[in-house]
Each structure stands twice: as structure tokens, then as C-alpha cells.
Amino acid sequence: MRRAGVIALATVAALTAAACADPGFTVYEPSPQARPVSAIEIPRDSRPSDDVESRLLAAQNAERSRVGSPPLRWADSLEAEARVWARELIDSNRFAHDPAQHGHGENLWTGWGGRQFTPEDMIGDWVAEKANYRHGVFPNVSRTGNWSDVGHYTQLVWSGTTHVGCAVETRGDRSVLACRYAPPGNIDGRMAY
Numbered sequence: 001m002r003r004a005g006v007i008a009l010a011t012v013a014a015l016t017a018a019a020c021a022d023p024g025f026t027v028y029e030p031s032p033q034a035r036p037v038s039a040i041e042i043p044r045d046s047r048p049s050d051d052v053e054s055r056l057l058a059a060q061n062a063e064r065s066r067v068g069s070p071p072l073r074w075a076d077s078l079e080a081e082a083r084v085w086a087r088e089l090i091d092s093n094r095f096a097h098d099p100a101q102h103g104h105g106e107n108l109w110t111g112w113g114g115r116q117f118t119p120e121d122m123i124g125d126w127v128a129e130k131a132n133y134r135h136g137v138f139p140n141v142s143r144t145g146n147w148s149d150v151g152h153y154t155q156l157v158w159s160g161t162t163h164v165g166c167a168v169e170t171r172g173d174r175s176v177l178a179c180r181y182a183p184p185g186n187i188d189g190r191m192a193y
Contacts, residue, residue, distance in 0.1 A: 052119055059127075063130075069157050072162065078163060078166075078182060104184055105186065115173075126152035127153060128153075138190055155184070158181070159191075
């Protein structure tokens with residue numbers, strides 16, 4: 001079982017997607033109210049600290065390359081921010097977007113059921129949203145008429161995003177992946193790539 005969510009800071013709507021049976025944790029539906037986006041400093045480039053982080057970055061950059069978006073660079077500051085939130089979700093047994101006004105894009109993923117998920121599996125769920133993607137001006141980017149059906153994908157390939165940091169936290173048979181993106185994508189009136 002998997003569950004995913006995305007936050008679009010400039011449109012600023014958020015969601016939890018992929019309905020499936022309750023795995024025993026609470027899913028909170030975020031408020032649809034807009035939040036202001038504050039100017040933030042561009043993160044400094046760094047290097048992934050382990051194989052999982054390297055594979056998460058490579059999987060995202062592989063899809064970005066397919067659509068002509070420049071490769072993302074790793075940022076330790078974004079990874080640290082993502083890790084705090086991923087730990088909070090594991091510790092609280094919830095799945096929801098960070099309500100803090102951090103000024104970054106956010107993609108979330110969770111999996112459970114005693115299966116070992118690879119970094120490529122996790123990113124692959126976001127890339128799979130491409131099946132419903134329609135190239136156009138955001139938020140008119142989904143064949144379903146609902147941009148949130150492709151929101152992970154558009155954030156992942158957003159050409160104006162330059163940096164990413166991700167963290168995976170696991171407890172028992174549940175894993176949570178949180179990725180933070182700077183500058184954020186999913187901005188009304190712009191194209192993903």
C-alpha cells in the first residue's frame with residue numbers, strides 16, 4: 001500500500017492522494033486556504049550523504065532529463081528540513097503536509113505492508129502521475145481536470161526548481177519519504193517545463 005501527497009506553495013493548495021484502505025495511521029486533509037510564499041535564500045549545493053539520497057536524486061533527475069528540465073542539485077539544508085517533517089510523521093503516525101510556512105515545495109510518499117521500497121519505487125510513484133499530465137499552464141495540467149492528480153510529477157519536473165533535499169524515515173513496516181524543493185514549483189500561470 002502507498003499513499004502520496006503534494007503541496008503547491010504558490011497556488012497554495014495541498015492534498016493527500018491515492019485512496020486506499022486505512023493502514024492504521026491518520027490522514028489529515030490540509031486546508032485549501034492560500035498561504036503566502038516568502039522569499040527564501042537559495043540553498044547551497046552539497047552532496048547526498050549516502051546511497052539512498054544519491055538514488056533519490058538520480059531518479060528525479062532521470063525524469064527531469066526526459067522532459068528537458070535542468071538537473072536538481074542536492075541541498076543539505078532541504079534534506080534536514082525534510083527529515084524533521086518525515087520524523088514527525090513517523091512519530092505521530094500521521095500523513096499530512098507540513099503546515100509551517102517554509103517557502104519550499106514538498107512532495108510526500110508513504111508505503112507500508114512489510115515490503116522494502118527502493119528509492120526508485122518511491123520516486124516512480126510520483127513519475128507515474130505523468131500518465132494524467134497534460135502539458136499546459138498550471139493549474140490546467142491534468143487530463144482529469146484536477147491538478148492535484150499530477151502535482152507530485154509537476155513539482156518533480158518543474159524547470160524553475162534548482163535544489164532538492166529528501167529524507168526517508170522508517171518505523172515498523174511503514175516508511176515515509178519527504179522531499180523539499182527550492183524554489184517551489186506548481187505556480188499558477190506558469191508551465192512546469
